[in-house]
Amino acid sequence: MRRLCTAMIAVALLATFFPASVLGQEPAKLSFWSWRTEDKWVYDRMIRLFQQRNPGIKIEFIPFRAPEYATILSTGLTAGRGPDIIHLRAYGGLETFAAPGFIAPLDFEQVPELKRFPLQTIAGARSRKDGRIYGVPFATQTLVIFYNKKIFAQHNLTVPKTWEQFITVMRTLKDKGVVPLANGGKEGWTLEVLSGVIAPNFYGGTTFFEAVTRGQTTFRESAYTGALAKMLELRPYMPTGFMGVDYATMQQMFINEQAAMFIGGSWEIGFFKAQNKNLDFGVFPGPTERADQIPWVSSYADGNYGINAKTANMEAALKFIRFTATLEFGQMFTDLLAQMSAVPGVVVKNPQLQQVQAMNRKATPYIMLVGFRWQAPTGSTLLQSALQGMMAGTLTPAQVGEEVTRGLSSWVDAFRGR
Amino acid sequence: MTLSADGSRAGRSPRRGLSMRAGRRLWLAIFLAPAVVLFAAFVTYPILSALAYSLYSWEGIGRSGFAGVGNFIRLFTTFPYPRLLANAFGNNVIVFVLTMLVQNLTGLGLALLLARNPWGARAYRAIFFLPVTLSLVIVGFLWALFLNPVFGVVNKTLGIVGLGALARPWLGEPGIALVTLTLINAWRWLGFPTIVFLAGINAVPEDYLEAARLDGASEWDVTRRIIFPLLAPAVTIIVILTFIGSFNWFELPYVVQGVSGAPNRATDVLGLLFYRTAFGEVDTGLQDIGVGSAIAVLMFIMLVTVSTVGAVFLRRREVEMG
Known part of the structure; x- marks a missing residue:
């Protein structure tokens, strides 16, 4: 009996030295890292x-927790042990991995599906260093205002179009004891999103974006700082102690119908629905100065699926990457996650997402993410922190413009000495 | 092995002694090896690699050319780094001073009270020490919930007792966020200096105190002239540990405020600045490993220098018992 056991153990041990793959039976095993823990299903x-x-x-x-993802991925890639397929951010967040050569460049021959993607979306997958494409874009996001339809109906309110109407709606809600806006300032990025919704209609959308990215103007320009100043007018309508209100609290207030509006991004739609099935909400764009203006909405490519340049399974990885660029994948992505897939031709069925899609006819690049997140310190890092100062009352909008411009001048040549 | 009285073993001792010495060394090496290996792998190697990283320029997460002191020059001259560095350093100083005043003075007071063995002293000792045993992540999470301006129990309680005007966004207002964080930290650590001071007080021989009392010294005189001088070694330990803890502070601000030192860098400390610069913010900041490593090197030099000088200075003031 003992001999039999020993023999069995020996066979088992030997078997591990001769894995089936050597004999060509084992399928290629690929790993796919991501920060989207909630989308795993x-x-x-x-x-x-x-x-x-x-x-x-x-x-x-x-998937890994979002705050640690970039660090884990950096460590994995530099140690030569990264995944085969990589969920990557867009723009500068992609550049940081692509420029040093950790990601495999893709071309139209390898992934012909990429030809159909619009240029603005592909821009989020392109490296500035060599102009090549390093991933298949997966989603586009748009920054909007969500409102609770039930609360609006209770107080006979209609969706505001102009800034004046917007303020009136908020004042009415506040007078009736309803918290008009769920937004807070504890997490700087939520303030950057807030600025992405409010400011473009006052700084002139894409015209300003192009001027500032070409270095013809800076963030000191009064059009920009004036647009930021509009955010200050929202303070009375935000929750009491809004500077201590974090993102999770903002979401909970809107989901539990404790606040009438939430300024955020289109990625919230699926989450809001999942958390409260009875929540009846609509979407509208940031208000304009005059009623006859068509509003700008900030939008951006959310990220990409890329391939590790050192993968041992390049062929299999490419097959999967091509799959992510198909209409079938895009349609499933939009249907299941209630997010705008980046794949062209996807039919949107979700009513809120349909509204977002319609607004995107006049989209402007989300200014810091698209234009100024290419090197450290990024425009977002500078803006988020300065906006907290502005909303807390320690900085003026002009000082915010000054801080951002000065900080960026370390790598934006056109800002230097201006 | 020394010479024996009759010298009989002396004849054999040179060889045997040598081999024993060698054996002793071997044993010492064996016992020290795990610590040396761990120290080398987790302390020496990271410090040296950080020093090496700080001397290179970086392209994203990839190392490119040798930069010499370029990253240090950038850290000290290119906006916003010098301001961020000064701000974070200043915040570390505030944390140190506040922790000394609030946490350690309270700890000393509690230790003096507990040393008199009041009713329930053992229970109090356990209660004061309890938060130290709690996970820091739990402490941070709980306090962030308590201090939440919308759902939090702190502002709600203030409202109920008629002090609603004092309600604040405790963690969101630039002027008070750092103080709030330091107080949370003090709440968590209070038991530690208390226990160290209490052990120090209990180690003072009872006959010293009795002799002083027989000579007519008041309780305050006993405390001031006997307990305090003999407590100096405990003070040295606590001051040095508080200094290192304050200047290496990272976990609590990270858990409660995130990596950005929100609001507007009001709670930014060197640890956060280093982490943020080297590894980037969640998805909005990029890695700058060169400048990040330069910050780490500066922190290390400062901590080692000040701790050594401080230890030497404080040791001199210590009084020997006996």
Whole structure:
């Protein structure tokens, strides 16, 4: 009996030295890292579909917590142990991995589906260093205002179009004891989003974006600082002690119908629905100065699926990457996550997302993310912190413009000495 | 091994002694090896690699050319780094001073009270020490909830007792956020200096105190002239540990305020600044490993220098018992 056991153990040990892959039976195993912990069920579903069609490939979706993702990915890639398929951010967030050569460049021959993607979306997947594409864009996001339809109806309010109407709506709500806006300032990025909704209609949208990215003007310009000053008018309508209100509290206030409006991004739609099925909400763009203006909405490419330049399974990884660029993948992405897939031709069924899609006819690049997140210190880092100062009353809008311009001048040549 | 009285073993001792010495060394090496290996892997190597990183320029997460002191020059001359550095350093100083005043003085007071063995002293000792045993992440999370301006119990309680006017966004107002964080930290750590001071007080021989009392010294005189001087070694430890803790402060501000030192860098400390610069903010800031490493090197030099000088200075003031 003992001999038999020993023999069995020996066989088992020997077997580990001769894995089946050597004999060509084992499928190619690929890892796919991401920061989207909450979307794991969707990715698992799409991967199952892909695997059914490609029996020789196995993909494991491994999400990490968003705050640690960039650090984990950096460590993995520099140690030569990164994943095969990588969920990447867009613009500068992609550049930081692509420029040093950690990501495999893609071309139209390898991924012909990319030809159909609009240039603005592809811009988020392109490296500034060599102009090449490093991923398949997965979503576009738009910054908007959400409102609770039930609360609006209770107080006979209609969706505001102009700034004046917007303020009137908020004043009415406040007088009736309703918190008009759920937004807070504890987390700087939520203030940058707030500025992305409010400011473009006052600084002139894409015209200013192009002027400032070309270095013809700076963030000191009064059009920009004046637009930021509009944000100060929102303070009385934000929750008491709004500077201590974090993102989770903002969401909870809107989801639990404790606040009538929430200024945020289109990525919230799926989450709001999932948290409170009875929440009846609509979407409207940032208000304009005059009624006859068509409002600008800030939008951007959210991120990309890329391939590790050092992957041992390049062919299999490319197959999966091509799959992510198909209409079928895009449609599932939009249907399951209630987010705008970056794949062209996807039909949107969600009513709020349809509204967002319509607003996107006059979209302007989300200014810091698209234009000024290419090197450290990024425009977002500078703006978020300065906006906290402005909303807390320690900085003026002009000082915010000054801080951002001065900080950026360390790598934006056109700002130097201006 | 020394010479024996009759010298009989002396003849054999040179060889045997040598081998024993060698054996002793071998044992010492074996016992020290785990610590040396761990120290080298987790302290020496990271410090040296940070020093090396700080001397290179970086392209994203990839190392490019040798930069010499370029990153240090950038840290001290290119806006916004010099201001961020000065601001974070200043905040570390505030944290140190406040912690000394609030946490350690309170700890000393509690230790003096507990040393008199009041009713329930053991229970109090356990209660004061309890928060020290709690996970820092839990402490940060709980206090962030308590201080939440919308749902938090602190502002709600103030409202109920008629002090609603004092309600504040405790963690969101630039003027008070750092003080709030330091107080949370003091709440968590209070038990530690209390126990160290209490151990120091209990170590003072009872006959010293009795002799002083027989000579007619008041309780305050006993405390001031006997307990305090003999407590100096405990003070040295606490001051040095508070200094290192304050200047390495990272976990609590990170858990409660995130990596940006919100609001508007009001709670930014060197640890956060280093982390943020080297590894980037969640998805809005990029990695700048060169400048980040330069910050780490500066922090290390400062901590080692000040701790050493401080330890030497404080040691001199210590009084020997006996």
